[in-house]
Amino acid sequence: MSHPRHQLDEALLTPVRLSLMAALAEVDEADFATLRELLDVADSPLSKAISHLQELGYVRVEKRTLGGRSRTWVAATGAGRSALAAHVAALHAITGGAAG
Amino acid sequence: MESERMDDLEALRTIERVRQRSSARGSAYEWVNVWFGVLLGLYIGLLTTLTAIAEDPAVTQMMIAALVLHSAILEGAREHSGVRRGLRAGDIIMLVASLVLIVSSLALSILVSLPAWSGAVVGAVGAAVFAAAPAVRLQRMQRSAAASGRTTTAEWPTEPLSRSARILTAAAAALLGAIAVGQGHPVASLGILLLVIVAMFVALAAKESPWSLARVGMEWGRGHWAAFGLSVLLLLGDVALIALAGPQTLPVALAIGVVVAAPVALSALPRRAR
Numbered sequence: 256m257s258h259p260r261h262q263l264d265e266a267l268l269t270p271v272r273l274s275l276m277a278a279l280a281e282v283d284e285a286d287f288a289t290l291r292e293l294l295d296v297a298d299s300p301l302s303k304a305i306s307h308l309q310e311l312g313y314v315r316v317e318k319r320t321l322g323g324r325s326r327t328w329v330a331a332t333g334a335g336r337s338a339l340a341a342h343v344a345a346l347h348a349i350t351g352g353a354a355g
Numbered sequence: 356m357e358s359e360r361m362d363d364l365e366a367l368r369t370i371e372r373v374r375q376r377s378s379a380r381g382s383a384y385e386w387v388n389v390w391f392g393v394l395l396g397l398y399i400g401l402l403t404t405l406t407a408i409a410e411d412p413a414v415t416q417m418m419i420a421a422l423v424l425h426s427a428i429l430e431g432a433r434e435h436s437g438v439r440r441g442l443r444a445g446d447i448i449m450l451v452a453s454l455v456l457i458v459s460s461l462a463l464s465i466l467v468s469l470p471a472w473s474g475a476v477v478g479a480v481g482a483a484v485f486a487a488a489p490a491v492r493l494q495r496m497q498r499s500a501a502a503s504g505r506t507t508t509a510e511w512p513t514e515p516l517s518r519s520a521r522i523l524t525a526a527a528a529a530l531l532g533a534i535a536v537g538q539g540h541p542v543a544s545l546g547i548l549l550l551v552i553v554a555m556f557v558a559l560a561a562k563e564s565p566w567s568l569a570r571v572g573m574e575w576g577r578g579h580w581a582a583f584g585l586s587v588l589l590l591l592g593d594v595a596l597i598a599l600a601g602p603q604t605l606p607v608a609l610a611i612g613v614v615v616a617a618p619v620a621l622s623a624l625p626r627r628a629r
Contacts, residue, residue, distance in 0.1 A: 270361055270369060277370040281377040282438040289437030293376050321434050322573045323565030343370060349363050
């Protein structure tokens, strides 16, 4: 049986990408400005994280305009949610649930 | 920074912290939904009571215009919260229960002669059922906010409105006032109802423009929503008054119209940013 470390998802090993997926796990969609506030990061690292996860099929991005304001909405896909769940399970296995 | 690797324990703590912060978002929107639930309950209760005791309960139909107006503004409010949540199993059960309650109470009030107090019961049950799902979500959010060391009251401060939102807020105030003036006058009521329907079509067609009602919901803060709630409550009181005491004279109707419109109209006044 392989060490649980091998179950960790490479894409979720950085703070911004991991936080982004964790934030999206609680909602159906969140807009860019809200994610920036929740994660307390600048536009550039957030944009890079979204693009990376979008390429992997972990998030879906949509631009919508309402009331004259255009917003970018980001949602976790099924694959993204599964990846986060597997990553969290691996982290728990490694730490023996010490963070709980 | 982006390529920085996290310690495993720190990663788990980060996930928990961000989840709590994320699940605490959108509380102001849920407060508006709780209020809308109470409003719907009051409306159904009033409708049931008036059908039981008044000769002409048709005045309550005008309240539909206010409810439609509220729904149109609510879409923007959801956008304002910055997050969207789909319906969960509990929400769907509540929704079905609400529909059953509306249809059965209306059918009963038409088919059977119900006592006047039945309206109060239907209204109270209705308000509880409609407000239950958002109230539960709100409680969950407040727990998450407390766990992450934050408060949910920081959302939706009352900021100065943009020009288009200010004008649309003033128009909403005028519409609420017009509904109050038109109550109990069949021709005026019909005219206003048609005006509301046309306005709703325009609002739907212009959804993306800054002149849509959604924009109002996007910009309204706690103060604006409180003013809107007060105006709608005054309107409900006026509906009950007309149904029980009969149509008002024009000067009285105009005076009541001004009182109903005043809270929303005052909230549209320009103010300096803090």
